[in-house]
Amino acid sequence: IMNDKGANIVQQSLARWDIDLFSSAFKKHAYSIYKDLRANSPVHPVNIPLERKAWLVTKYDDVVAMLKDHRLTMDARSDCRTGPLPPFVEKKYLSTNMLSSDPPDHTRLRKLVQKGFTPRMVEGLRERIEKIAQTLLDQVQDRKQMDLIEDYAFPLPIIVICEMLGIPSEDRDQFREWSNTIVDTTNHPEKFQMFSQQVREFTQYLQEMIEQKRKYPEDDLISRLVQVESEGSHLTEAELSSMIFLLIVAGHETTVNLIGNGGLALLEHPDQMEMLKSAPDLMEQAVEELLRYYSPVELATNRWAKEEICLRDTVISKGDMVIASIASANRDEEHFECPDELDITRRENRHLAFGQGIHYCLGAPLARLEGQIALSNLIQRFPDLRLGVSADALRWRPSYLMRGLKTLPVLL
Numbered sequence: 001i002m003n004d005k006g007a008n009i010v011q012q013s014l015a016r017w018d019i020d021l022f023s024s025a026f027k028k029h030a031y032s033i034y035k036d037l038r039a040n041s042p043v044h045p046v047n048i049p050l051e052r053k054a055w056l057v058t059k060y061d062d063v064v065a066m067l068k069d070h071r072l073t074m075d076a077r078s079d080c081r082t083g084p085l086p087p088f089v090e091k092k093y094l095s096t097n098m099l100s101s102d103p104p105d106h107t108r109l110r111k112l113v114q115k116g117f118t119p120r121m122v123e124g125l126r127e128r129i130e131k132i133a134q135t136l137l138d139q140v141q142d143r144k145q146m147d148l149i150e151d152y153a154f155p156l157p158i159i160v161i162c163e164m165l166g167i168p169s170e171d172r173d174q175f176r177e178w179s180n181t182i183v184d185t186t187n188h189p190e191k192f193q194m195f196s197q198q199v200r201e202f203t204q205y206l207q208e209m210i211e212q213k214r215k216y217p218e219d220d221l222i223s224r225l226v227q228v229e230s231e232g233s234h235l236t237e238a239e240l241s242s243m244i245f246l247l248i249v250a251g252h253e254t255t256v257n258l259i260g261n262g263g264l265a266l267l268e269h270p271d272q273m274e275m276l277k278s279a280p281d282l283m284e285q286a287v288e289e290l291l292r293y294y295s296p297v298e299l300a301t302n303r304w305a306k307e308e309i310c311l312r313d314t315v316i317s318k319g320d321m322v323i324a325s326i327a328s329a330n331r332d333e334e335h336f337e338c339p340d341e342l343d344i345t346r347r348e349n350r351h352l353a354f355g356q357g358i359h360y361c362l363g364a365p366l367a368r369l370e371g372q373i374a375l376s377n378l379i380q381r382f383p384d385l386r387l388g389v390s391a392d393a394l395r396w397r398p399s400y401l402m403r404g405l406k407t408l409p410v411l412l
């Protein structure tokens with residue numbers, strides 16, 4: 001298998017395996033590469049720019065262990081890490097967030113917003129999410145085709161998170177550009193220049209938004225956070241800005257992919273689509289299987305070893321990066337029967353799509369609800385939905401952390 005520059009990324013000889021996680025070739029063949037790695041090299045060395053050494057972990061049990069291991073830090077500024085900081089980490093107005101922190105900062109930051117994302121709070125958004133889904137489908141009702149990503153999967157979650165935060169959802173195309181560049185760029189040197197400009201613009205936007213909420217507070221999440229910040233030392237300026245950044249990015253990058261990848265998986269498996277149409281009560285279970293099958297977050301956030309760790313036969317030295325592949329764990333044959341089959345009636349589906357441990361996804365109840373509502377409205381409204389291009393023509397976005405399609409043309 002070749003990378004984008006024509007070099008081999010997987011060769012027959014294990015010792016020479018050289019995997020380029022940034023190439024679109026890897027994205028395309030990832031599931032078969034993971035399968036080989038799980039069988040032959042479950043803790044595999046990979047090259048990551050700016051990192052001295054990095055390990056890709058692909059077995060379910062190891063991924064769980066790594067996500068829960070307090071000997072790993074999420075903080076790239078930690079003393080254990082040597083070498084220059086990744087460009088994102090240098091931007092403290094974006095990177096001082098809970099996903100890049102360890103306790104006690106992590107605990108304090110998460111506590112400030114977790115009330116807004118409990119299943120009960122999220123259930124209160126059901127009607128509004130239904131309405132958004134229906135309005136978006138009304139807009140394409142008379143067309144023969146649409147791009148499932150552009151016309152539906154992207155606008156739905158971004159409108160929801162913008163309304164929760166209290167920012168104008170009309171700015172969403174701008175967020176997408178900033179957010180896509182920043183997320184796709186993580187550790188990708190060829191894109192660093194583009195990245196700096198997007199970071200500058202996004203940070204400025206956040207600062208202006210915070211200023212406005214300070215002057216004219218409303219009943220929304222940003223106003224409440226601004227209030228906390230002004231009440232004392234619970235939240236610094238950088239933490240406030242980074243929190244909003246994280247919620248915007250995490251609130252839409254991933255859920256777009258749940259709706260897009262979920263739609264694709266159902267279109268690729270007409271028998272499952274038919275079963276779901278005839279038994280809509282299966283939707284909750286189906287969304288869990290779709291999260292497992294094409295996990296929207298492919299690789300967990302970067303972590304570094306604070307001390308030496310032994311995993312299987314491998315010694316992970318202090319300062320090494322550990323990359324846990326959620327996508328691979330979710331296809332591990334030791335945990336899932338026929339893991340490469342899509343089965344919306346699958347029981348005991350303990351997938352890791354939302355992570356594990358203290359960083360378990362804060363937005364999981366919201367993402368689940370959005371996914372269920374989006375997909376059930378879609379298939380009810382367009383029961384004859386079909387792929388608008390051959391499956392071979394579809395392209396995964398070349399994102400290091402995420403799995404999501406660039407476009408998904410469908411016939412209505």
Ligand code: HEM
Nearest residue numbers: 098099250251254255258300301354355359361362363367
């Ligand atoms: C964390 C997945 C939607 C907010 C995470 C993590 C995963 C994940 C895997 C843990 C990362 C790690 O430990 O390395 C997903 C998926 C989603 C989704 C698959 C959609 C299908 C959302 C939504 C929000 C959200 C809608 C809402 C704002 C967060 C936050 C964290 C997080 C704030 C950091 C939690 C912490 O550090 O304690 N998500 N997420 N996510 N997610 Fe989500």
